[in-house]
Each structure stands twice: as structure tokens, then as C-alpha cells.
Amino acid sequence: MRPPDNLSDRRHDGAGRLVAAWLLDRYFAPLLGAVSLLAAAFGASLLARETLSTPQALVAIALLGLTSGVEVDLLPYLVVRYFGRSPPLEPQSNSWP
Numbered sequence: 001m002r003p004p005d006n007l008s009d010r011r012h013d014g015a016g017r018l019v020a021a022w023l024l025d026r027y028f029a030p031l032l033g034a035v036s037l038l039a040a041a042f043g044a045s046l047l048a049r050e051t052l053s054t055p056q057a058l059v060a061i062a063l064l065g066l067t068s069g070v071e072v073d074l075l076p077y078l079v080v081r082y083f084g085r086s087p088p089l090e091p092q093s094n095s096w097p
Contacts, residue, residue: 016069023070024077033074040067 023032043063046056 014069016066017073018069019066020070020073024073029074029078029081032070033078036067036070036074039063043067 020032020036040063043060046052046060046063049056052060
């Protein structure tokens with residue numbers, strides 16, 4: 001078995017996106033963001049321990065992966081919700097001589 005490419009395994013990232021989409025339909029989005037960041041902080045604190053068992057490491061990596069998936073869907077949702085969509089940009093003329 002090879003190690004993951006980065007800290008969060010890509011499978012957990014995809015699962016986090018699915019969970020986030022489901023939760024965004026049902027719960028207050030800023031609360032979901034706060035819970036997600038708390039889960040990431042807990043996962044990071046688990047990884048920062050001096051003695052770390054394999055199950056603890058797997059839980060920490062799963063939490064960080066799920067959190068990264070939630071953030072990918074949550075941030076654009078919140079930006080559009082609170083700031084609205086911008087009008088399409090007009091094409092600009094070529095300013096080169």
C-alpha cells in the first residue's frame with residue numbers, strides 16, 4: 001500500500017464534498033463552516049502529538065480530508081450567498097499599439 005500523495009487522502013476529500021453538499025441543504029452554512037474548522041483543528045492536534053497510534057493517525061487524516069472537501073464547497077457557496085454574483089465582464093479592447 002502506497003502512502004497518500006498529500007496529507008489528506010483524495011477519497012476523503014470527495015466524501016467531504018458529498019457530505020458538505022448534503023449538509024448545506026439542511027443546516028446553517030456558517031455553523032457548518034465552524035464545525036468543519038473545529039474538526040480540522042482536532043485532526044491537526046492529533047497529528048501534533050508525540051505518541052500517535054495508527055488508529056489515531058487514520059482518524060486525524062480522515063478529519064483533515066473531510067474538512068478539505070467541505071471547505072472546497074463551502075467557501076464559494078458563502079461568497080455567492082453574502083456578496084452575490086457579479087455581472088459578466090465586458091470584453092476589453094486590445095490596448096497594445
